[in-house]
Amino acid sequence: MTMAIQTKGVCMSFGALTVAEDINFELPVGARHALIGPNGAGKTTFVNLLTGRLKPTSGSVFLGGLDVTHLSQADRVKKGLGRTFQINTLFNKMSVLDNVCLSIAERENISNQFWSTAASQKRIIEESLELLNLLGISGDSKVLAKDLPYGKQRLVEMAIALGLKPKVLLLDEPAAGVPSVESHRILQAIDSLPSEIAIMIIEHDMDLVFKFAKKITVLVQGKVLCEGTPDEIANDRRVHQVYLGEGHE
Amino acid sequence: MDSFFASLISVAFHGLAYGMILYVISVGLSITMGLMGFTNLAHGVFAMAGGYVLVTSLSKFNIPFPLALFLSFSLIALVSVVLEKLLYQRLYGAIELEQVLLTIGIIYIGVACARLTFGTLQQPVVLPEYLRGQFSLLGRDFPAYRVFIICFSSLIIGGLWFGVERTIWGAMVRASVDHGAMAQSIGINTKRLFTITFALGSGMAGLGGALGADIVAIQPTYPLEQLVFFLIVVSVGGLGSLKGPFVAALLIGVTDTACKYWIPELGSFFIYIATIALLLWRPAGLFGKRS
Amino acid sequence: MSQHIGYSANARLRWTEVLPWVFSALVYYYLPEYLSLGARVLIYILFALSLDLIVGYSGIITLGHAAFFGVGAYTCGILSVRFHLTDPVLSLFISALVSAVLGLVTGAIILRTKRLTQLMLTLAIAALCLEVANKATNITGGADGLSGVSIAPIAGLFNFDMFGKTAFLWCLLVLFVGWYLVRRVIFSPFGASLTGIRENNLRMQAIGAGVYGKLMYVYTFSAALAGIAGALLTQTNQFVGLNVLGFEPSGELLVMLILGGVGRMYGAFVGPIVFLIAQDFLAKQFPEYWTLGIGVLLLFVVLFARGGILGMVDRILGLFKGSAK
Secondary structure (H helix, E strand, O other): OOOOEEEEEEEEEEOOEEEEEEEEEEEOOOOEEEEEOOOOOOHHHHHHHHHOOOOOOEEEEEEOOEEOOOOOHHHHHHOOEEEEOOOOOOOOOOEHHHHHHHHHHHHOOOOOOOOOOHHHOHHHHHHHHHHHHHOOOHHHOOOEHHHOOHHHHHHHHHHHHHHOOOOEEEEEOOOOOOOHHHHHHHHHHHHOOOOOOEEEEEOOOHHHHHHHOOEEEEEEOOEEEEEEOHHHHHOOHHHHHHHHOOOOO | OHHHHHHHHHHHHHHHHHHHHHHHHHHHHHHHHHHHOOOOOOHHHHHHHHHHHHHHHHHOOOOOHHHHHHHHHHHHHHHHHHHHHHOHHHHOOOOHHHHHHHHHHHHHHHHHHHHHHHOOOOOOOOOOHHHOOEEEEOOEEEEHHHHHHHHHHHHHHHHHHHHHHHOHHHHHHHHHHHOHHHHHHOOOOHHHHHHHHHHHHHHHHHHHHHHHHHOOOOOOOHHHHHHHHHHHHHHHHOOOOOHHHHHHHHHHHHHHHHHHHHOOOOOOHHHHHHHHHHHHHOOOOOOOOOO | OOOOOOOOOOOOOOHHHHHHHHHHHHHHHHOHHHHHHHHHHHHHHHHHHHHHHHHHHOOOOOOOOHHHHHHHHHHHHHHHHOOOOOOHHHHHHHHHHHHHHHHHHHHHHHOOOOHHHHHHHHHHHHHHHHHHHHHOHHHHOHHHOEEOOOOOOEOOOEOOOOOOHHHHHHHHHHHHHHHHHHHHHHHOHHHHHHHHHHHOHHHHHHOOOOHHHHHHHHHHHHHHHHHHHHHHHHHHHOEEOHHHOOHHHHHHHHHHHHHHOOOOOOHHHHHHHHHHHHHHHHOOOOHHHHHHHHHHHHHHHHHHOOOHHHHHHHHHHHHHHHHHO
16 A cells, blocks of 8 residues: 655754654555654654655655655645645735635646736635635635734644645644634644545644544654554553653653 | 966965955955844945045054054944944844845945045055065065065954854854854843944954955945955855855955956956856855755 | 735726826827936836836845846847847847846856845846956947947837937837736736745745746746846937946846835836936936935835835825724
């Protein structure tokens, strides 16, 4: 069975600092996976390695069976990979509608059309509004992204990634620092995603992790500590040690 | 053959002097850009101002040469602090376009003031007696002033490198260049560090402009004409690095001198082409941080 | 900045957009002594539009845009003086092509680099072009420039008269076409994606956009437009000299654009109009103070009036709207 995304022996060092060590990772099609670990474990670095923002010092990354190790971020997105960022990475001086439309336009390959007007792209605008509606912010479609409160910005961050209709979705702390109304919407949106999409979440909120994930990977200091079902991880002594320190049995 | 060898030595010598001047002027730009992330295109104005201070001190006020050099450093450093507090500080977080525009505005003002105060002609440098004439070294004669430039610049550069490598200030600068937010969180007063470093870098530019007034003529068009060379030194050397721009400055100094001597029809053409080629090969510069 | 691009924008022509053309017609009929200044303004509006595409809409800062302007200007001059090719339309077309090729080559070099390096390279390329024009005296006339550039009548009918009437109308026509093309691009999905690149390059990559490719397109197009503007200048003055190259015209253009308002198309109209008219009256009398004034103006705009003249107009209108409520 071809994995949605897979890494073999991925290592990453900056000089003497090793941030990823021999990571072998598999995300099957339709996965509901969580990546957890203490701060500085290298979780975001790993996502950057998966998406191509960083190139590994050694090892390979596979997307749907295809070796994408030397492909750029944009190329990997075209092959079905989507992500959100830990820090809101939006088009600040553009409207919420534009933020999502840009994403859909890229997916539909109309973003290089220079003769037609953007405003006449009815299909794209409609789809964008539907997506915003799903996340409950269609009323803010004309607001500039920078003028939104943090929680709503996080929803826009999510909408941009969803607009790509990716086959693999990597979410970096999607609900971190988000008020409950918006985080509820984010979780609902994730739940409503088609089951064929492989989803991996980086999270610190253990309630969310245990509710969402069918499988969990624990990353510590750039190395995979262990992998397993939520029950297995919850009962794993090593995980307890890492999070709570020695002496907690 | 001997005359070719002689011209080779001469080119190397003059190139070395020019390169050192370029470095003394540009190193401040490299550090402040690496430290503050602020695109200061007006750096050449400081160099020019230093040159004017020297020339005016020597010819109008008959100030002795060493004192005049000291003034070129300190007056410019002082002025730069004032400018930093009044203008630069407001744009530290701003987008690059605004920083570029601000500093271009400062260039225009500097150029206009120079023209209004001193006229458009090149300023002649009245060197003290003991620095004129020839200096004999290994059976060859070299202009004494150029020898002085090389020796004095080496001292300044040595002092700078020592300061950055061995002092607390230097450690703070290196830490802040590496990771500004981290440096702040361990208590480094980055604001004050910026001001001090900016003053030092601008003062050095003033000193370099003054020292090199004999090689790169002091005239109102100075900041615009020389800007591209300072930027080349910093980009080719690598932003925020200390040793990189040194190598770059020497390379440019020698290459430019060689071209002007042997292929004057090309002028600075070769330097621009070489810079483009080099940056295509190594986009972060020779010693720059590769992200 | 008013949201006038993208998917939520209204691309229909607003009544205010007709004003520049009405204004030009008025100038033609009622101010015939100012037609040569007028033509110069029209040329610089086209030049400024080309710069706004890359600085305002795509977020690429360049200090050497005059390289394309100058290359276009010299191509037109060289075609006429050295090759006796004087048809104005053909000469514009070839100048655009040559500038576009230069844009393609230099774009490939600079668009992959970051910040300071990119800025420096734009300066270096502009300095390079100036150096070439200065030294290749046989072709370019060196420091003396190329004079006696003759232009054939447009479509065989309209002669370039000495009152500058034909030149003015010719520049107006070319500007109109250029403006129309630029406006189409700005309101298109491509234009929206350019603004996306300016706003967040990383995010554009993360949604699969070929950022480098898009920037190459717009940079080449902008170079072609600037080249056309340069060629127009040569056709209008029947002369081309070194002052079309280097930092000076590049810096001036940047000032004009900032003065009018960057990233909003009509800033490229307002800026050159105000700047060139002021320059015509003031710079000749007090050249030193003119440079000083420009410097102070830049500081003022950057510190207090970031949107330029149009930005201030927006704010004043906003006050009125606010008090009307």
